[in-house]
Amino acid sequence: MPLAVLLPLVVAGIAGIAVLTYLLGLSRPAVLADTAAARAAWCREFPDDAPRRVVLSHDRHAALVETATGSGIVWPMGADTTARYLSGARITRTATGLRVDLPDYTAPRIHLALDDDEARRWPTLMEASA
Amino acid sequence: MTDQLSYPDVVTWAVPFFMAAILAELFWIVIKGRGGRYETRDALTSLVMGAGNVGSGLLLGFIAYGFFMALWQITPLDLGTAWWVVLLCFVLDDLRYYWVHRFGHRIRWVWASHVNHHSSQHYNLTTALRQTWTGTFTFMMLVRAPLILLGFHPAMVLFCGGLNLIYQFWIHTEAIGKMPRWFEAVMNTPSHHRVHHGRNARYLDANYAGVFIVWDKMFGTFVPELEAERPDYGLVRNLGTFNPVRVAFHEWVGIFRDVIQPGLTWRERLMYCLAPPGWSHDGSRDTSEAIKRKHLSRNPQDAGTPGFPAPPDGPVQN
Numbered sequence: 001m002p003l004a005v006l007l008p009l010v011v012a013g014i015a016g017i018a019v020l021t022y023l024l025g026l027s028r029p030a031v032l033a034d035t036a037a038a039r040a041a042w043c044r045e046f047p048d049d050a051p052r053r054v055v056l057s058h059d060r061h062a063a064l065v066e067t068a069t070g071s072g073i074v075w076p077m078g079a080d081t082t083a084r085y086l087s088g089a090r091i092t093r094t095a096t097g098l099r100v101d102l103p104d105y106t107a108p109r110i111h112l113a114l115d116d117d118e119a120r121r122w123p124t125l126m127e128a129s130a
Numbered sequence: 131m132t133d134q135l136s137y138p139d140v141v142t143w144a145v146p147f148f149m150a151a152i153l154a155e156l157f158w159i160v161i162k163g164r165g166g167r168y169e170t171r172d173a174l175t176s177l178v179m180g181a182g183n184v185g186s187g188l189l190l191g192f193i194a195y196g197f198f199m200a201l202w203q204i205t206p207l208d209l210g211t212a213w214w215v216v217l218l219c220f221v222l223d224d225l226r227y228y229w230v231h232r233f234g235h236r237i238r239w240v241w242a243s244h245v246n247h248h249s250s251q252h253y254n255l256t257t258a259l260r261q262t263w264t265g266t267f268t269f270m271m272l273v274r275a276p277l278i279l280l281g282f283h284p285a286m287v288l289f290c291g292g293l294n295l296i297y298q299f300w301i302h303t304e305a306i307g308k309m310p311r312w313f314e315a316v317m318n319t320p321s322h323h324r325v326h327h328g329r330n331a332r333y334l335d336a337n338y339a340g341v342f343i344v345w346d347k348m349f350g351t352f353v354p355e356l357e358a359e360r361p362d363y364g365l366v367r368n369l370g371t372f373n374p375v376r377v378a379f380h381e382w383v384g385i386f387r388d389v390i391q392p393g394l395t396w397r398e399r400l401m402y403c404l405a406p407p408g409w410s411h412d413g414s415r416d417t418s419e420a421i422k423r424k425h426l427s428r429n430p431q432d433a434g435t436p437g438f439p440a441p442p443d444g445p446v447q448n
Contacts, residue, residue, distance in 0.1 A: 001139065009145060014177040014181065017173060017174075018177075022170045026170055045368060077368065077372070078172045079167060079172070082367075082368040082369065105376060106369045107369065107370025107371060110370065
């Protein structure tokens with residue numbers, strides 16, 4: 001297929017499918033139903049290190065987790081979740097919550113939407129168990 | 131000897147079909163409320179990875195093609211272009227695919243290229259297009275060398291490879307349950323390939339087939355999809371980014387960081403490149419064998435069931 005046809009076709013196709021999924025409401029981030037769901041999401045990534053304590057964010061989109069090894073975060077990856085330990089994290093307050101920078105090429109930055117109280121408390125909890 | 135031979139670039143010609151099929155699957159899922167899941171950023175990343183794969187082929191494809199044409203110049207064999215030669219080439223190229231794919235899961239250097247195809251936590255037709263940008267650097271073109279040396283023209287081999295990729299597109303779906311039994315017995319199907327994309331301990335390193343599932347049955351890597359255990363899609367450690375550049379290169383970065391660690395022997399540095407994914411010099415990470423072993427220590431009743439070795443005192447019937 002000539003590049004002059006292929007290129008516009010690919011660009012239009014990608015843009016069209018992205019817009020369509022958005023309009024169909026398929027962009028909502030994962031919600032952790034309760035602490036058990038947050039615990040399961042953590043164990044899905046780190047099955048050998050079960051959480052001792054789980055703190056859900058007010059909107060249940062993220063959870064702070066404390067394990068025997070250290071603290072970690074569960075957060076949405078689109079409609080799913082992933083998790084990371086917080087070792088080496090740089091935590092910065094933002095207008096909407098916290099930004100966590102990790103020394104991890106596969107998860108370099110996490111934006112956590114937290115209320116004022118959470119944004120004040122979570123860095124202390126993170127550092128206390130890190 | 132046939133030097134000038136051309137076949138259509140079937141993969142690029144299939145792009146409109148890919149788009150139409152994705153739309154059909156998306157509407158099916160939305161209307162029926164079952165048969166899979168779509169998410170905007172996940173789908174967008176997969177599609178951009180697919181476009182990048184075509185782009186990298188346009189930029190770097192000359193390397194593999196030049197290598198194949200050099201082999202074609204030195205081989206005394208020419209099987210011609212009869213229909214049965216094309217058919218034989220397709221079957222043998224699928225065997226080649228099986229081994230390249232198996233190497234792609236068992237050799238970290240090749241996994242670094244292939245990992246992005248497994249990096250989505252979704253399993254839909256866009257996942258099929260989440261393809262590598264770095265395949266050239268794995269040198270897996272070498273595995274095609276015997277086909278050229280046996281007398282299959284490079285253009286025919288690449289044509290068959292393209293057909294193989296197109297076949298594999300439709301099996302990346304949850305909208306199809308199981309095909310008729312005879313079909314499931316011989317061909318790779320959505321059910322077999324869902325297993326391949328599963329990150330469940332049971333499903334790791336299984337079902338490497340491209341078109342014919344018989345290769346897995348022949349070489350002992352076949353695991354059936356169990357009703358009782360739905361595949362959980364994605365990587366053992368899922369990515370925390372949708373950035374296509376990070377998706378494409380993250381394992382290469384991981385290899386680089388591992389290899390330059392101070393205090394390693396040269397053998398350990400080499401093992402970080404060539405050992406199975408999850409290998410580490412200090413045993414701090416898990417290979418798929420270790421993951422299966424740990425699963426069995428937590429769930430001993432699974433020993434001997436599909437995807438798990440039999441217990442030491444004999445097989446378990448499931």
